[in-house]
Ligand SMILES: NC(=O)C1=CN([C@@H]2O[C@H](COP(=O)(O)OP(=O)(O)OC[C@H]3O[C@@H](n4cnc5c(N)ncnc54)[C@H](O)[C@@H]3O)[C@@H](O)[C@H]2O)C=CC1
């Protein structure tokens with residue numbers, strides 16, 4: 001292996017935003033000697049070959065995992081189990097299998113049973129992405145200064161976990177370990193429910209647009225534009241997120257609607273104090289995030305406190 005390489009051969013399955021970003025980041029830092037990729041559709045494989053995505057593009061999942069030291073499942077959460085079933089018998093003994101899915105409990109339940117003895121399973125989730133998808137959407141810097149959560153079950157070989165950590169750190173990520181159910185609840189709060197709210201708000205505006213012609217879009221302010229960006233995210237991926245993180249999302253959505261009703265009541269009854277107090281509390285939260293240096297969009301996140 002070269003001096004910088006963490007793995008000899010990496011296999012990427014599903015050549016979309018995350019896998020393509022992983023390839024460019026891996027190549028840039030020399031983190032693997034060889035990266036092979038596989039995507040289900042012929043069209044995606046052709047695109048990958050055309051743009052030089054991966055050192056080698058294979059025509060089957062069995063072929064791509066042959067001799068791989070690390071196998072990355074980068075398909076929608078609902079497809080992880082079927083992919084694991086297809087590759088299980090072809091994995092190299094001692095290899096590590098990881099995934100990048102946005103939900104962890106379901107992936108562990110769906111993938112784990114298909115992996116043979118002697119293969120390490122270290123589920124993961126980079127908290128980095130965009131609203132774009134497909135093989136041409138990736139870029140080498142996507143994971144820089146972003147969290148990547150590793151979710152190994154108790155008893156997983158610590159060497160396999162440490163090696164995957166080094167790989168993600170090599171791609172610029174900040175790595176932490178988390179327990180799967182806690183991961184799914186945290187992500188329901190910070191990512192999944194906010195996406196659902198964005199989808200809903202854009203849907204509401206779209207209904208309204210039919211009444212007011214294109215005014216809603218034409219005069220949309222920054223907040224709404226951010227909603228439209230998020231609501232442009234891949235429908236398959238997000239369908240799977242909500243179907244597979246059902247309980248946590250419903251729990252947070254229940255709390256959300258309770259708060260929304262409280263604010264609705266305050267507006268209807270003209271309770272300005274309630275609205276003012278609520279907005280004061282939420283503003284303090286945002287300021288706290290920035291003062292703690294935890295705004296990942298701020299420069300040098302994780303390395304320096306932000307001076308304001
Ligand atoms: N997009 C984002 O912002 C983020 C996505 N994730 C997770 O990463 C995973 C991949 O997401 P993206 O790269 O954004 O998706 P993407 O839509 O860009 O790419 C997914 C790829 O998987 C392929 N695929 C779909 N079903 C398949 C199957 N049954 N067998 C083989 N290939 C199949 C698709 O053809 C496509 O090439 C998902 O599990 C998602 O939850 C994690 C962090 C951020």
Ligand SMILES: O=C(O)C(=O)Cc1ccc(O)cc1
Nearest residue numbers: 102126127128129130131191
């Ligand atoms: O584009 C955005 O705003 C995101 O929130 C990206 C994202 C989407 C899904 C994930 O599981 C992690 C990150």
